Amino acid sequence: MTTSPLTVAEPSTPSFSPLYQQIKSLILQSLHAGEWKPGEPIPSEIDLAARFRVSQGTVRKAIDELSAENLVVRRQGKGTFVATHAEQHVQYRFLKLVPDSGDVDAEGPAEREIVDCKRQRASADVARALSLRTGDAVLQVRRVLAYRGTPTILEELWLPGTPFKGLTAERLTAWHGPMYALFETEFGVRMVRAEEKIRAVLPDASQAALLAVATSTPLLSVERVAYTYHDTPMELRRGLYRTDTHHYRNDLG
Amino acid sequence: MTTSPLTVAEPSTPSFSPLYQQIKSLILQSLHAGEWKPGEPIPSEIDLAARFRVSQGTVRKAIDELSAENLVVRRQGKGTFVATHAEQHVQYRFLKLVPDSGDVDAEGPAEREIVDCKRQRASADVARALSLRTGDAVLQVRRVLAYRGTPTILEELWLPGTPFKGLTAERLTAWHGPMYALFETEFGVRMVRAEEKIRAVLPDASQAALLAVATSTPLLSVERVAYTYHDTPMELRRGLYRTDTHHYRNDLG
């Protein structure tokens, strides 16, 4: 391999990027462009090395980082696959609420009920969170999640109208499996990371009714913005969690 | 380098560990044993490679993982250093409470006030969290953290008595800087990771008084167990956070 790779890293260029970073970003582009679909394998390291005219080790390091960011999944002997929310053991990718007792349990809420799903115009704060303009079309979904008959999570979420054109309450209700898997397979929107802001709040009367608690019951307010590739916000979610029998679990490295 | 390394990895042994994992665990032992103190450099990759009779690349991969776990810090051209809570920009290693407004702010609470610090016997739940026996000696500390004069965090923490013999309210009050830095320099206890359980609660009368809020104000209850090397729990901390002007920020990968 003596010929030059795609982009020769100029020595002492002000903005310099290691070769493997350039390769990583090329692979990221292909992921985003949908060259390989979620769940499918990407080309082998050797193939990618040939394609980009670099060594296998350089491709390896690029994939190492993509793997660390959960964008791809390596499987020894089989290949490297585009990460997907479907076919994944974990039902709820970003949900950190777990029962106080069971730990190995690892089960998410069993019952889901869509309260409603309607198109509307983005309010100022929703628009800001989703990088839209106030008044742009958005989809609003409300639902309740229950553990063993006990309603525990009240969720309200907003999606940008354009990418999610055609999403209805019926399709949501008919869908069994992770909501993010539906977004992925039906709308080509893959959530890759999220930010949450957590507060303690008291519910208003309607919220309390949906969760079957008193309005004096403190609840966890979890506001999540989920992003797809290139840090594009694609979902705003506001959840109210009951924390009398469950808690939000967080690991700090 | 043709001679065998420390432990020859037997082929097809039931429990097999890659060489670099073995090296990592050897380095970890030295870290735990205090062979290199926090803030000090560890030997260069080449030296470690010679010491363990493996290639530099293998040592490199071991250090890569230690670095990803924040146990060491690499500095190009200078060396690899044992991570430390002192001399670190971040004042509060595990605190995720940030002002609603400021983001770049990155400032922790400016004022700290030790409410009290006393020796006592571990209750059942404190003992369980710290892997002690009920009745074992523990130190209990209570303090209030304030942002610009507004008390915002009420913290109650328990430390195992033996490793922290000699810790008093005076020493805590006299100490300026991160509490974990004091633990590190004065007691040789370095916290490397933590787990938090978060709930929404209402304060009792005394808690409300210390935070200057009504007993009807919902607060974030953050229970943290911090671990030193080898997953040994060394601190139980229960915090009550006001979330009217601040929020708990979490990034989900």
Place this chain on the structure above:
DNA sequence: TAGTGGTCTAGACCACATA
């Protein structure tokens, strides 16, 4: 100038999966 970590390469062998 010397030493450190950072990048890149090339090749060997291993473990795993599949046909």
Place this chain on the structure above:
DNA sequence: ATGTGGTCTAGACCACTAC
């Protein structure tokens, strides 16, 4: 038997830091 990712090595060169 073949192809995949996983490990390990050895050596080259680069960038940063210190003396």
